[in-house]
Amino acid sequence: MFYAAPAATVVQTVSPLPFLIVTIPMLGAIACAVLNRRAALRNFFATVVAFSVFVMALSLYPLVSQGTVIYHLSAFIGLGLFFRVDFTGLVFTLFVSFIWFLVMLNYSGFAHTESAPTRFQVFMLLTLGGCLGVFLTADFFSLFLFFEAMTVCSYVLVIQDQTEEALAAGRKYLFMGIFGGLCLLSAMLVLLNLTGSLAIAPGLEKLAVSGGNAYLIALLFFIGFGMKAAAVPLHVWMPRAYEFAPCSVNAISSAAMLKAGAYGLLRVCNLLFAPADPHWALWAFTENLGYVVIWAGLLTMATGAVLALFQVNAKRLLAFSSISQMGYIITGIGAAAYLGHHGAMGFAGVTYHIINHAFFKAAMFLMIGSIYLRTGDLNFSRLGGLARSFPVTTAAFLVACLAISGFPGFNGYASKTLLHHAIVEAFEHHQVMSLWAAEKIFVLASGLTFCYILKLFTAMFLGEPHPGNGELAAETGLERFVFGTFAAVVLIGGLFPQNVIKHLIIPMTVGFPYDPYAVKYVAKTNVFALPDLWGIATSLFIGGIVYSTLRRSDFKVTPPNLPLPRLVGIEDWLYQPVLTILLFAYAAVGRLVETVVEGGIVGSIRPSTSAAMSVRVIERRLLPWAGESVQKKAARWRDRSHNFVVQKVKWAQSSIRSLELSVFTTMIKLDYNPRGEQLYRRLTLMNLDLCIFIVLIMLVIAMSIWLIRMTGL
Amino acid sequence: MEISPFWSILVPVIGAVLVALIREEGDRPRHAVAVSTTIITFTLVATAFPAVLGGETFSFTLFQISRGLSIAFTVEPLGMIFAFLASMLWMFAMVYSTGYMSHEHHRRRYFTFYTVALSATMGVAFSANLFTLYIFYEYLALITYPLVIHEQTEEAYAAGTKYIIYCFSSGALVFLAMFSLGGLGEGLTFTPTGVLLPAVADHRLLLSLMFFVCVAGFGVKAAIMPLHSWLPSAMVAPTPVSALLHAVAIVKTGVFGVIRVMFYLFGVETLKELGVANVLSAVLVLTILIASILAIKQEKLKSRLAYSTIGQLGYITLGATMLSPLGVAGGVAHIVNHAILKIVLFFCAGAVITQTGVTHIHQMKGIGRRMPYTMFFFTLAALGLIGVLPLAGYISKLYLLGGSLQAGKPVLGFVLLVSAVLNSIYYFPIIIAAYFQEGSFEAPKGLESPPSMFIPTAVLMVFGFLFGLFAHYTTLPIVNRVVAAIFQL
Known part of the structure; x- marks a missing residue:
């Protein structure tokens, strides 16, 4: 979906090895989880898996030295997973898997004393798979998948101890890693939108025409990979994560995971943002990008070195040292980009330093890890005089220290010299004065490196043993073997830089659009030339002076109370407040919207509810009162009228009854005489019928009137 | 004519009647009837699936009320x-x-x-026109009310009231839109290209207005941001109800309704002509971001899941508003992926609640010891929703990203990425607390939760894997059919 195969100008071999290299550790992790209870077998198995990955990577060597190895899983869950191994990827895979193997081997020696060793080994293997995948993929999307798998799996490693502090550090690590992933994805989104491809290949021709978007892509990629590569100010996850993670994790983190970030930067700055056609006039863009990256690198380098100087804990010191060393690498990447078509020197310095730093820093972390196992403390105040109990460790540590300080004859010297050459070349390229200053900062930072390393070494191994530590267990054969191996690699890299450059570094440039002449010039460079030796002597001298000034102030055991380190720890005064405010503001807006709308919708029935309530008041209070009073009135009226009517009726009844009675008695009187009697027929008042009686009365009245008329009264 | 899928609307009603006839104590027969009802319904639907995938559609008119107003079903x-x-x-x-x-x-x-409630959902799915859809939409709201207030506490009643107010207001809006648009397009029958294009010239304003009315109507259930707050409150319901209704069925009817209206009523051409989708996109962007941030602030497990649902539903609708084939495909595929993963999350939350009584995230420290597998499923589902390969979820997000590019709006893709980060910020602390922090939980004796709860969770999680790993054989073929129909590809 995201990868269009480039025109096959180089030999391409199809081989499933890259796919196996990433899947075998993952399958091995599952097997490790199954072997949970059987500690010895599990330790052995985990180590063997790591080793077999290294062997497989090694077996890629003959194929890759002829061209590239590709493997396409087009059907992979609908996306396609594309592997493409060039020499650069192979070299990264080789040293990472080798160091990983040594770390696993070392861990198996003391796994039984650790809590949750199974989980540790399982996630070590998973992280290994993710990390190697980064180096073997052909497009940014596949790279991103492995990159994120690495971040998430390594989170579990960081919080291995499960203390509150470790969890807090892990949370920061995880979320910053995810944020970095977000930036990467966004960069890819824009990239895909602009160019239609995510292939890890020169793409500046398409990008340059897009104007500002190309810078946006560069910025997002830089944040994404720089987060992992601990570029200041994106490094804030690192000191705490390193302080609370086990030393084995720090070892692989410094050796491999930081390098995955650097690898990404390398691929972006020096490949993606390079034109495919070397004579194209687009290099100016790469140059601008490189200039910015150089300064980001110098900032990282200086900040890390200064902060390392003030640490009183071996782990924290090495953490800041790693930041500083990543600064060298980022500066080199910038210089290579700045030099554009002629950037082979920067490229060589970067790749060489990546490998060197991986070995000596991993060795240092493993060694302080084994000391921590015995003392339970890595504060300088509780250490000292360890050289007597740990002769081999001390020797190996010394080798690593000399390497990181850049003593001639140790690998750090060779790569730093190449980087120095690159900076000087960058300055000479356009004679920009700021890059002249950059060179000075570079030298100064190297001096500070020597200074803090001197502090670390003297505080730990020299002087009187701390009385509280008592008799410490002697170093084991396994530890001696592992540390010896590291020291040997460091020495080989330092004593035969010419061979390393010829057989490892120069073939790596094949995948990058560098001028063959510049590449040849790198191959011919002799790092043991007098000016270079003089340069490093200056650095070491500066470091020595700083050290002898500072040692008077007891800076080994007292944490400094200077404003600078706190100011540089931007996490507390910048990230945290900004994040808090943002989160708070967003949440407040959300709550507000929620409340308002909910108020609007649910509240819209409020008026009707209150209307109903008032109606209820009316119903409960007013209506009963009114009803009652009306009822009462009505009842009274009804009663009154009823009484009146009843009275009248009674009166009428009684008067009728009395009339009836009087009539009746009259009739009785009239009818009193028995029938058939003579007397009955006699017309008397007593036996007249009432009617006749009335008729008679009427007649009497009529006749009386008539008589009165007649008489004329 | 093949009408077996239509029986799926009726079968649950019959099943429910049988369930209702069984007395309270008869748990076993009730369970048997209820479960077999759903199985039969599923079988009825599933038998028609191959034919639909093959390109057939069935339709069936129950009865015609008047010209342009009928209760009709279609299977597409x-x-x-x-x-x-x-x-x-x-x-x-x-x-x-x-x-x-x-x-x-x-x-x-x-x-x-x-x-x-299954019957109502099937009705929504198979509705052939807006009127039928509206009827089943309201029917579903009404039926689910007793489920929401199941606990019968004051809080539950309050949530129920809020739920019913929101649902009926949304129904009213749909009703308004239905009558306003009624005369404009062929009985508002759903057709893949939309029916309202001829009306654009004369009724531009009305159409734009009614688009928003309609979207607001269905958007209540799709929990589009200002209209979402019923969803978190409705979490007082028992967990299976929350799981199914509020993460899957109810909210998805809303989303389904929005998609139906957008593409099957208005149509892509009409929407492009009106230019209303961009406004909706903006609202959805805010929905996604704000919901995700509010989710971070939630302390209650179920509330956090609820806010997560709001954000994830935003993805689906956002995919639709991109008006690009990949975006719509991503949105529709996310209906499926989100449903499966979110129901697993809820099932796990329910298992945690019933087995340990834990409801808040700060109580979950070390719970991975008590419920290792449950929390493992929870972790996987959460990772799936964040978009981690190869779980379901990544594929839809990828399509949505592709859709945003296809539509020429990379900003929307960027929002999705930010939201994915926010997702991880609110899911990871739960996982970390469960596995890496010390707590007072002890290892379970026997199975960590009853088999009837454990097995569905496990099986669905396997589905979550399969739908991610084999998306090209499961979700995507039929999704592509939908997209092909909508965009006339």
Whole structure:
């Protein structure tokens, strides 16, 4: 979906090895989880898996030295997973898997004393798979998948101890890693939108025409990979994560995971943002990008070195040292980009330093890890005089220290010299004065490196043993073997830089659009030339002076109370407040919207509810009162009228009854005489019928009137 | 004519009647009837699936009220996706319910309404026109009310009231739109290209207005941001109800409704002509971001899941508003992926709640020891929703990203990425607390939760894997059919 195969100008071999290299550790992790209870077998198995990955990577060597190895899983869950191994990827895979193997081997020696060793080994293997995948993929999307798998799996490693502090550090690590992933994805989104491809290949021709978007892509990629590569100010996850993670994790983190970030930067700055056609006039863009990256690198380098100087804990010191060393690498990447078509020197310095730093820093972390196992403390105040109990460790540590300080004859010297050459070349390229200053900062930072390393070494191994530590267990054969191996690699890299450059570094440039002449010039460079030796002597001298000034102030055991380190720890005064405010503001807006709308919708029935309530008041209070009073009135009226009517009726009844009675008695009187009697027929008042009686009365009245008329009264 | 899928609307009603007839104590027969009802329904839907995938559509008019107003059903790809998904998940949720509800009260009422709600959902899925859709939409709101207030506490009643107010207001809006648009397009029958294009010239303003009215109507249930707050409150319901209705069925009817209206009523051309989708996109962007941030602030497990749902529903609708084939495909595929993963999350939350009584995230420290597998499923599902390969979820997000590019709006893609980060910020602390922090939980004796709860969770999680790993053989073929129909590809 995201990868269009480039025109096959180089030999391409199809081989499933890259796919196996990433899947075998993952399958091995599952097997490790199954072997949970059987500690010895599990330790052995985990180590063997790591080793077999290294062997497989090694077996890629003959194929890759002829061209590239590709493997396409087009059907992979609908996306396609594309592997493409060039020499650069192979070299990264080789040293990472080798160091990983040594770390696993070392861990198996003391796994039984650790809590949750199974989980540790399982996630070590998973992280290994993710990390190697980064180096073997052909497009940014596949790279991103492995990159994120690495971040998430390594989170579990960081919080291995499960203390509150470790969890807090892990949370920061995880979320910053995810944020970095977000930036990467966004960069890819824009990239895909602009160019239609995510292939890890020169793409500046398409990008340059897009104007500002190309810078946006560069910025997002830089944040994404720089987060992992601990570029200041994106490094804030690192000191705490390193302080609370086990030393084995720090070892692989410094050796491999930081390098995955650097690898990404390398691929972006020096490949993606390079034109495919070397004579194209687009290099100016790469140059601008490189200039910015150089300064980001110098900032990282200086900040890390200064902060390392003030640490009183071996782990924290090495953490800041790693930041500083990543600064060298980022500066080199910038210089290579700045030099554009002629950037082979920067490229060589970067790749060489990546490998060197991986070995000596991993060795240092493993060694302080084994000391921590015995003392339970890595504060300088509780250490000292360890050289007597740990002769081999001390020797190996010394080798690593000399390497990181850049003593001639140790690998750090060779790569730093190449980087120095690159900076000087960058300055000479356009004679920009700021890059002249950059060179000075570079030298100064190297001096500070020597200074803090001197502090670390003297505080730990020299002087009187701390009385509280008592008799410490002697170093084991396994530890001696592992540390010896590291020291040997460091020495080989330092004593035969010419061979390393010829057989490892120069073939790596094949995948990058560098001028063959510049590449040849790198191959011919002799790092043991007098000016270079003089340069490093200056650095070491500066470091020595700083050290002898500072040692008077007891800076080994007292944490400094200077404003600078706190100011540089931007996490507390910048990230945290900004994040808090943002989160708070967003949440407040959300709550507000929620409340308002909910108020609007649910509240819209409020008026009707209150209307109903008032109606209820009316119903409960007013209506009963009114009803009652009306009822009462009505009842009274009804009663009154009823009484009146009843009275009248009674009166009428009684008067009728009395009339009836009087009539009746009259009739009785009239009818009193028995029938058939003579007397009955006699017309008397007593036996007249009432009617006749009335008729008679009427007649009497009529006749009386008539008589009165007649008489004329 | 093949009408078997239409029986799936009727079968749950019959099943519910049977369930209602069984007395309160008869748990076993009730469970048997309820579960087999869902199985039968699923089978009815599933049998029609191959034919729909093959390109056939069935339709069936129940009766014609008047010209342009009928109750009619149709089986076509989009509805099929929804029906298939809902009936499948209902089956698992019903089995889960039998375990979850075993100690609850009013089981008869619960199972009755739980069963009959399936019928309404099937009705929504198979509706052939807006009128039918509206009827089933309201029917569903009404039926689920007893489920929301199941606990019968003051809080539950308050949530229920809020729920019913929101649902009916949304129904009213849909009704308004239905009558305003009624005369403009062929009885508002859903057709993949939309029916309102001829009306654009004369009724531009009305159409734009009614688009928003309609979207607001369905958007209430799709929990588009200002209209979402019923969803978190409705979490007082028992967990299977939250799981199925509020993460899967109800909210998805809303989303389904929005998609239906957008593409099958208005149509892509009409929307492009009107230019209203951009406004909706902006609203959805805010929905996604704000919901995700509010989710971070939630302390209650279920509330956090609820806000997560709001954000994830935003993805679906956002995919639709991109008006690009990949975006729509991503949105529709996310209906499926989100449903499966979110129901697993809810099932796990329910298992945690019933087995340990833990409801808040700060109480979950070390719970991975007590419920290792449950929390493992939870972790996987959460990772899936964040978009981690190869779990379901990544594929839809990828399509949405592709869609944003296809539509020429990379900003929307960027929002999705930010939201994915926010997702991880609110999911990871739960996982970390469960596995890496010290707590007072002890290892379980025997199975960590009843088999009726454990097995559906496990099976669905396997589905979550398969739908991610084999998306090209599961979700995407039918989704592509939908997209092909909508965009006339």
